[in-house]
Amino acid sequence: MFHIFKKAAQTGLVTIGYPNAPAPISEHFRGAPSFEFAGWKDARPAAEACPTGAITVEDSENLRRVTIDYGLCIYCGQCAEADGSGAVKITREFELAARDRSDLIFTAEYPLEADGCQSALAGLRTGSLERDDSIEPLKRAVRQKIHDLLGHSLAIREVDAGSCNGCEIEIGALTSPVYDLERLGIHFVASPRHADMLLVTGPVTRNMEIALLKTYRATPEPKIVVAVGACGISGGIYGRNYATVGGVDAVIPVDVFIPGCPPRPHALLHGILLALGRMEQRAYAVRSSHLERKQ
Amino acid sequence: MSQPAQSIGRKFDEPRMRREIAFKDWCEVSDAEIHAEVAAAEIRQMAARLVDDGCRLASVFAEDRTTAGSGFFVYYVFEHGQDRRYLVVRAAVPADCPEFPSVAAEIPAVNWQEREIQDWYGLVAEGHPNPRRVALHDNWPHIHPLRKDFPIDTVLAPFEGEQHVYRPTLGEGVFQIPVGPVHAGIIEPGHFNFAVAGEPILYLQLRMFYTHKGIEKRFEQMPVNRAVYLAESISGDSGFSHGTAFCQAIESAAGIEIPVRAKRMRTILLELERLYNHVGDIGAIVNDVGFGVGNAQASRLRELVLAMNEDLCGSRLLRGVVCPGGVRRDWQPQQVHSCGEALTRFEREFTDLMRIVDSSNSTRDRLDHTGILHPGKARDLGIVGVAGRASGVNLDVRRDHPYAAYDEVSFEVPVYQEGDVLRRMRVRVDEVWQSLKIIRAMVATLAPGACSVPVPALPPDSVALGAVEGWRGEILHWIRAGAHGRLERCKIKDPSLNNWPALVEAVQGNIVPDFPVINKSFNLSYSGTDR
Numbered sequence: 001m002f003h004i005f006k007k008a009a010q011t012g013l014v015t016i017g018y019p020n021a022p023a024p025i026s027e028h029f030r031g032a033p034s035f036e037f038a039g040w041k042d043a044r045p046a047a048e049a050c051p052t053g054a055i056t057v058e059d060s061e062n063l064r065r066v067t068i069d070y071g072l073c074i075y076c077g078q079c080a081e082a083d084g085s086g087a088v089k090i091t092r093e094f095e096l097a098a099r100d101r102s103d104l105i106f107t108a109e110y111p112l113e114a115d116g117c118q119s120a121l122a123g124l125r126t127g128s129l130e131r132d133d134s135i136e137p138l139k140r141a142v143r144q145k146i147h148d149l150l151g152h153s154l155a156i157r158e159v160d161a162g163s164c165n166g167c168e169i170e171i172g173a174l175t176s177p178v179y180d181l182e183r184l185g186i187h188f189v190a191s192p193r194h195a196d197m198l199l200v201t202g203p204v205t206r207n208m209e210i211a212l213l214k215t216y217r218a219t220p221e222p223k224i225v226v227a228v229g230a231c232g233i234s235g236g237i238y239g240r241n242y243a244t245v246g247g248v249d250a251v252i253p254v255d256v257f258i259p260g261c262p263p264r265p266h267a268l269l270h271g272i273l274l275a276l277g278r279m280e281q282r283a284y285a286v287r288s289s290h291l292e293r294k295q
Numbered sequence: 296m297s298q299p300a301q302s303i304g305r306k307f308d309e310p311r312m313r314r315e316i317a318f319k320d321w322c323e324v325s326d327a328e329i330h331a332e333v334a335a336a337e338i339r340q341m342a343a344r345l346v347d348d349g350c351r352l353a354s355v356f357a358e359d360r361t362t363a364g365s366g367f368f369v370y371y372v373f374e375h376g377q378d379r380r381y382l383v384v385r386a387a388v389p390a391d392c393p394e395f396p397s398v399a400a401e402i403p404a405v406n407w408q409e410r411e412i413q414d415w416y417g418l419v420a421e422g423h424p425n426p427r428r429v430a431l432h433d434n435w436p437h438i439h440p441l442r443k444d445f446p447i448d449t450v451l452a453p454f455e456g457e458q459h460v461y462r463p464t465l466g467e468g469v470f471q472i473p474v475g476p477v478h479a480g481i482i483e484p485g486h487f488n489f490a491v492a493g494e495p496i497l498y499l500q501l502r503m504f505y506t507h508k509g510i511e512k513r514f515e516q517m518p519v520n521r522a523v524y525l526a527e528s529i530s531g532d533s534g535f536s537h538g539t540a541f542c543q544a545i546e547s548a549a550g551i552e553i554p555v556r557a558k559r560m561r562t563i564l565l566e567l568e569r570l571y572n573h574v575g576d577i578g579a580i581v582n583d584v585g586f587g588v589g590n591a592q593a594s595r596l597r598e599l600v601l602a603m604n605e606d607l608c609g610s611r612l613l614r615g616v617v618c619p620g621g622v623r624r625d626w627q628p629q630q631v632h633s634c635g636e637a638l639t640r641f642e643r644e645f646t647d648l649m650r651i652v653d654s655s656n657s658t659r660d661r662l663d664h665t666g667i668l669h670p671g672k673a674r675d676l677g678i679v680g681v682a683g684r685a686s687g688v689n690l691d692v693r694r695d696h697p698y699a700a701y702d703e704v705s706f707e708v709p710v711y712q713e714g715d716v717l718r719r720m721r722v723r724v725d726e727v728w729q730s731l732k733i734i735r736a737m738v739a740t741l742a743p744g745a746c747s748v749p750v751p752a753l754p755p756d757s758v759a760l761g762a763v764e765g766w767r768g769e770i771l772h773w774i775r776a777g778a779h780g781r782l783e784r785c786k787i788k789d790p791s792l793n794n795w796p797a798l799v800e801a802v803q804g805n806i807v808p809d810f811p812v813i814n815k816s817f818n819l820s821y822s823g824t825d826r
Contacts, residue, residue, distance in 0.1 A: 003654050004588050007647050014595055026602065028630070030609035051521040076524060076615040158481045162506045164822045165483050166531030166612055172481045173601075176594035190479035206451065207432055207505045208484055210458075211476050237528050242440050242449045243509035262531070264611060 015180045016266075019273060019282045023266040025092060030077050032093040032259070035068060037108045037124055040087040042117045049082035052230065052237050063122075064112045070096055070104040071233035071247075074261035096259040097271030101233070101249065102127025104257060146255075147277035149222055150196050153185040154276065157195035157219065161212045161251075162205035162244060166262040167229045171199065179265045186272065192218040197275065198225045199268075202232035203244040204251050216252045224255040224275050228268065233257045306348075306378035316341045318384075325547060327696065328381055328760055335369070335386040335395050342371065342398045350375045350382070351677060351690075352398070354771050354788040355405045357388075357412040359443045363756075366390040367418055370786075372760070372771065376695050381760055383773070388418055397423035404677025407792060415441040415511075427460075430504050430825075434458045440512055447512050459502050464490035469497065472807065476505045480811075483821035487810075494806040499799045503824050510826040514785035515777075519545055519619060519753065522782055526772065527614050529787055530823035535568045535613040536765035537787070537823075540772040543698055544761030545619040548753050548776055556744040557621030558700040559737045563634075564604075564613055564622075565699060566730040566737075569766040571600035573723040573730075574645065576818050580720050581652055583812035584661035589652045596644050603637045606630060621747030635738050642731055649724060662717035666801040666813030670712055678797045680768015680790045682817050685722045686714035686797075692764035704736045714801075719816040752780055765790060767820065789823030 016024060043066040047055040054072035058065045080088045098104050107125045110118035158171055174181040175188065189195050192215045204212060216225070227248035230236035235246035248254050258271035273279045307329055309321055320332040333341050342352060354372040361367070366389045373382040388395050397420035399406045409420040410429040417439035420426060428435075434454040439445060464471050469492050476484035486502040510529060514522055526541035527534040539561055546553060553561075578593025601611040607630055608616040616622055652658060668678070670687030683690055691708040693701040709725035711718035753776035761772040768790030777783035794817060802813050 001654070003647075003651050007592065007651055008588070010647075011592070011595070026605040026609075028606050028609045030615065049520075051524040074524060074614070075610070077609070078615075159477055160481075160483050160506070162508055163483070164506075164528045164531040164534075165820060166528070166534065166614075168481055168483065169531055169612065173594070173598070175481075176598065177591050178595060178598045188481060192477070203508055205506055205508055206454070207458075207507055208476065210454075211484065211505070215477050237525055238508045238510065238513060241447045241509040241513060242438075242445070242451060243507050261528075261614065262612065 014177050015183060016178060018266050019269060019279065023094070025094075025264070025266070027092075029092050029094075029264075030075050031091050032070060032073065032075065032096055033077070033079050034089050034091045034093065035106070035108075036087040036089070037106075038121050040066075040108070040110075040118060040121075041085060044116070045082040045084070046079035046088050049078040051076060051078065055079055059112060062112045064110045064118055066108045066110070066118075068106040068108075069234070070259045071101060071257060072230055072236065073259060074230050074237060094260070094264055094267040095270045096267065097274045098127075098257050099255065099274070100127050101254075101257055104233070104259060143277050146222070146224065146275070150224065151276045151278055154197055154272075155187060155189045155195050156197045156199050156272070157189055157192045157215070159192075159198055159200045159212060159215050161200055161208040161232075161248065162203050163201035163229065163231055167201040167232070170262045170265050170268060171201075171228070173265045174268060179269065181269070184269075184273070192216075193220065195219050196223060197272070198223065198252075199228060199272070200225060200232055200248045200252075201228045202248050203235040203238045203240075203246055204248055205244050207243075209245060209251055212248075212251050225252055226256045226258060226271055226275055227254045228258050228260075228271070229263060230259060230261045233259060236261065305380075306350075306375040307380060307382050316344055323380070326379060327547065328383060330758070331382060331384045333384055333386050335388055338369075338371070338386055338396045339398055339401075341384065343401060345373050345382075346402060348375075349377075352402050352405055353381070353677070353769065354773075354786070355398075355408040355412070356773065356786040356788075357416045357418055357441075358775065358784050358786075359416060359441065361390050362443045367393065367416060369395045369412065369418070370773070372773070374695070376690065379696055381696065381762065383760060393418045394421045395419075396421050400424045402677070403675055403796070404793060406796070415439060417442065430507065432458050432502070432504065433460050440509065447509060447515075459486065461488050461500055464498065466492070468492055485821050489807060489810070491807060494808070496802050496805055496807060496810070499802050501795055501799060503795060503821060506822045506825040508826065511785060511787060514782050516781050518780050519750075519782060522785070523618055524615070526785075526787075527617075529826065530789055530791075530820040531612065532572050533568065533765045533767065533770065533789070533820065533823065535564050535617060536763045536770050537772070537789075538617040539565060539699070540761040540763040540765075540770045541774070541785070542617050542619045542761070543763065544759045544772045544774045545750065545753065547761065548757045548759035548774060549619070549750050551620065551748060551750060553621045554745045554748060555700070556742065557746045559703075559741050560622050560626070560746060561617065562700040563734050563737045563741075564608065564616060565763070566734045567600060567604055567607075568613055569730050570641075570727060571597050571604065572766040572818075573727050574600065574648075576815065577648075577652070577720055577723055579815050579818070580662070580716065580812060581655075581658050583815050584658055586652070586655055586658045589648065589655070589658070592644075592648045592651065596641065596648060599637060599641055599644070603634055606633055606637075618747065620750040621745070623747070625746040631738060631741060635735075638731060638734060638738075645727060659717065661809075661812070662720060663715060664713075665716045665809055666805055666816060668714040668797050668801045670714060672800050673714065673797065676796050676800070677793050679793050680764070681719060681722050681726070681766070682794050682797055683768065684708065684710050685718040687712045690769065692762050692769050696762050698763065700737060701733075703740070704733050706733055716812055716816040756783070767791060767818070768794065787823075787826055789820055789826075791819035791821070791824040794819050795824060
């Protein structure tokens with residue numbers, strides 16, 4: 001017993017301050033790739049190198065459409081290495097969670113030159129830029145309601161619908177003293193019947209499809225669903241095949257998508273708090289990036 | 296208690312082997328592999344002879360070569376602690392008579408693996424004592440997804456009927472407790488059906504393959520450089536080990552040697568993977584008997600290793616580092632230096648952690664004699680890795696079939712005979728100390744140099760095996776190269792596939808509330824099993 005007290009006293013406080021303080025992460029951390037769309041000359045090497053098809057190039061007669069899907073990205077960094085022009089950079093960005101699947105997809109269009117390169121950027125689109133303004137007030141009202149109902153204390157049921165276990169490792173880490181989810185009034189529960197939120201990892205396998213649906217139905221209203229990781233969002237590296245149906249939203253409606261492979265614990269916290277409308281409350285300013293969207 | 300690394304001899308002697316077994320072909324392809332062929336009718340006799348000789352049947356799998364005009368093949372991978380080489384024997388199975396003799400009655404270790412061949416290829420394991428489905432659930436249609444004529448993107452109609460047919464549990468006062476696939480904790484899905492009389496467990500029926508995602512099929516037709524990422528995603532906590540096993544198979548097929556620096560870097564990262572998992576498991580085991588302080592300290596320590604991982608590779612779980620030919624990104628001296636400092640801190644903290652854990656008699660009392668797997672059973676079931684070593688099975692790929700830079704360091708392989716939860720934890724504790732020793736030796740000798748070499752295109756149809764001692768145990772990857780830099784086949788054998796039956800044995804006679812800690816002491820991968 002003496003050893004325990006002594007160690008506890010020596011250890012002191014180990015819990016991080018995130019989201020009210022910046023996340024202490026290594027300078028070597030490989031986060032989201034960022035794309036300098038305006039000056040990008042040739043997207044083909046990066047697309048060729050991408051193991052999951054998160055970067056695709058479609059050439060029609062004299063137009064090239066480049067699509068970047070952060071919901072498929074596994075942060076391997078191969079695109080930046082293959083590109084070599086400096087237009088693709090690996091950043092330490094990890095706060096990528098989005099409420100809308102289309103917010104994770106960027107489409108750039110370029111006139112195509114004779115040598116197969118791209119000339120000046122002709123258009124850039126993403127979900128948030130195409131939003132239907134007429135339903136914005138409704139969306140805001142729903143978010144406010146979610147925040148009022150669930151924004152204080154939250155019970156989460158985690159569902160592994162077919163993952164490799166990487167996401168579970170990081171989700172499990174949230175309960176450690178370092179991340180200590182409970183300091184935010186959030187805890188994991190053993191049954192969906194006690195839960196407000198389902199935190200679901202994927203890809204959803206054919207063998208877990210029914211179990212996931214039953215878990216969703218067993219969760220009392222009001223409830224929110226968060227899809228975790230590239231596989232939970234899109235099926236990731238496994239894609240859709242005879243044994244999988246792809247992302248979580250192929251089976252149940254999803255409120256927030258958290259990219260990553262796996263998302264680091266801070267990214268999970270960010271996504272969970274975003275779903276509750278609590279990210280707006282954080283106590284420090286975050287530098288803006290091209291990934292950040294108007295809320 | 297522990298045994299030093301043994302010297303490695305040559306057990307598979309060609310003239311003797313040919314005298315005793317009717318091999319049609321015998322070819323020593325490298326100092327790590329022997330390829331041989333027998334007639335299917337000889338399989339039983341061959342297996343019996345080799346097992347009598349002290350060999351272990353590590354894996355059984357199949358391959359569809361009908362598109363290449365040669366029907367099917369079944370492969371048997373044998374291993375002997377006194378020979379550095381794996382013996383890979385194949386036998387042809389004609390497409391018009393899809394049967395092969397089962398050896399599961401004599402070698403229970405391959406029970407599941409033979410049934411997997413039945414499910415995936417439609418080849419009948421003739422004489423199998425329990426030929427039910429294992430890899431496809433009972434409600435799947437009659438398909439054989441790993442046959443070449445089955446398109447991977449087939450969309451199957453909604454399944455009908457019972458997902459599983461269980462053996463009935465009868466008797467007065469006997470109950471069944473169904474658990475899963477969605478569990479109470481943050482773990483992977485699987486179904487456990489306990490038969491209990493009061494508290495003690497009479498019998499456990501397991502149903503796995505809930506996370507079956509068609510990984511082996513997905514490898515087929517995938518370019519090698521992309522397939523590495525799929526290999527890293529077989530089992531989340533063993534990403535680097537699986538990735539390394541895959542890359543070793545590719546390098547062996549390509550006939551290349553990776554630079555010394557790459558070998559040492561891989562060794563360091565393989566041991567870091569062992570460290571973060573072992574220390575996490577030690578915490579989880581003591582947590583499952585109510586010793587929360589131990590878990591809090593252990594999970595903090597695990598974070599320390601994960602931060603080290605990130606500092607060295609940009610990924611907490613060591614993703615995106617290993618590649619065919621070496622490792623993707625070199626380290627700056629500063630990174631290696633910080634790693635050394637973090638190790639010193641880890642060592643100090645781990646000493647404190649174990650002092651705390653060892654000071655708790657009630658914790659020890661709950662772990663001692665709980666969930667016993669007897670050495671005889673462990674041997675018969677072909678149990679590998681941590682679980683095997685806690686039950687007298689003295690196997691370690693690092694020592695018996697050295698890869699990366701493991702032949703440069705001496706280390707001990709802890710082996711216990713008692714086979715209970717306490718010993719499975721002890722094996723982990725001892726291995727943490729050995730890992731630290733190995734990493735230190737590697738850091739000290741990490742000389743500058745290239746960290747990768749280019750990999751030439753694989754000769755079409757070439758085959759090779761990669762073997763790694765993941766933190767759970769022996770990981771095998773067997774590949775066949777196809778045309779245009781793509782793969783024709785990739786067989787993955789995660790140690791969990793061997794070890795699940797051990798859990799069934801270990802829980803018998805224990806009480807239901809001890810199941811979580813027994814399960815945790817094995818900590819098997821569902822995804823690695825299900826693929």
